[in-house]
Amino acid sequence: MLAALLLTSCAAAPPADPERPSPAATSAAPSPASSSTPTQATPTKAPSPSQSAPPAAGRLDGRVIVIDPGHNRNSDGPFIRHKVPAGNGKTKPCNSTGTATNADYAEHAYNWAQANALAKELRERGATVRLTRADDAGNGPCVNTRASLANQLHADLLISIHADGSFSKGARGFHVILSTVMAGGSGVEAESKKLAEQIRSVLTAQTGMPRSTYIGRGTALSPRSDIATLNFAKVPAVMMEMGNMRNAKDAALLTSSAWRTKAATALADAISEFLD
Numbered sequence: 001m002l003a004a005l006l007l008t009s010c011a012a013a014p015p016a017d018p019e020r021p022s023p024a025a026t027s028a029a030p031s032p033a034s035s036s037t038p039t040q041a042t043p044t045k046a047p048s049p050s051q052s053a054p055p056a057a058g059r060l061d062g063r064v065i066v067i068d069p070g071h072n073r074n075s076d077g078p079f080i081r082h083k084v085p086a087g088n089g090k091t092k093p094c095n096s097t098g099t100a101t102n103a104d105y106a107e108h109a110y111n112w113a114q115a116n117a118l119a120k121e122l123r124e125r126g127a128t129v130r131l132t133r134a135d136d137a138g139n140g141p142c143v144n145t146r147a148s149l150a151n152q153l154h155a156d157l158l159i160s161i162h163a164d165g166s167f168s169k170g171a172r173g174f175h176v177i178l179s180t181v182m183a184g185g186s187g188v189e190a191e192s193k194k195l196a197e198q199i200r201s202v203l204t205a206q207t208g209m210p211r212s213t214y215i216g217r218g219t220a221l222s223p224r225s226d227i228a229t230l231n232f233a234k235v236p237a238v239m240m241e242m243g244n245m246r247n248a249k250d251a252a253l254l255t256s257s258a259w260r261t262k263a264a265t266a267l268a269d270a271i272s273e274f275l276d
């Protein structure tokens with residue numbers, strides 16, 4: 001039952017195909033060519049002539065980071081229900097609204113708020129940040145194209161923001177999902193695990209959100225092969241389950257803008273250390 005809940009509530013991003021984004025996904029996530037800052041879209045890691053000195057510690061100048069605010073607002077209609085490739089010959093629905101707190105604060109809204117808080121923090125550190133959806137209205141990209149923008153940009157990393165929805169008694173805390181079948185291969189999988197471990201360390205130390213009590217046997221890491229957003233990534237990528245929205249203690253944190261700012265700082269610290 002727990003497995004079924006996990007699959008239907010949140011992470012459950014069905015697998016994806018490595019093709020270009022669908023028209024809908026493209027409109028939600030502008031292509032590099034349409035970016036208002038085309039020069040920033042190029043993931044050049046070498047300093048420009050005007051940046052002869054190396055960036056200060058914690059700075060992310062020249063880095064390109066893609067944030068995926070999981071799910072979307074729309075929960076019905078032919079687009080959101082249409083089946084997309086899920087890998088291994090299977091298909092799954094394009095997307096969903098995700099889970100919610102018991103007071104009906106929707107996961108897609110949390111993901112959007114948390115992703116933007118993280119984007120603000122990363123941009124202040126000098127990173128070029130792109131989101132996989134343009135707003136929290138209507139349809140976002142299907143799960144099989146969520147990694148496409150990061151791949152196109154050759155981003156330094158992709159971080160997908162979600163929160164979980166387990167009804168199991170006492171289930172709380174964050175965990176980090178890793179793919180065991182990434183398009184980028186074993187090297188990218190290894191880098192993704194390093195990123196996940198860095199995030200785990202910093203979230204534990206800085207946010208007051210505990211490691212998951214119900215996923216990962218205390219490791220807060222969840223290796224999976226059914227998450228399209230990660231499976232089709234060719235760059236280091238992790239999917240965050242920032243807490244359990246169905247747990248009252250976790251929900252109190254997730255619904256707090258002050259906590260989301262704290263979590264954004266923690267995630268940015270982990271990313272800065274990973275890329276250092």
Ligand SMILES: [Zn+2]
Nearest residue numbers: 010011098162
């Ligand atoms: Zn989710």
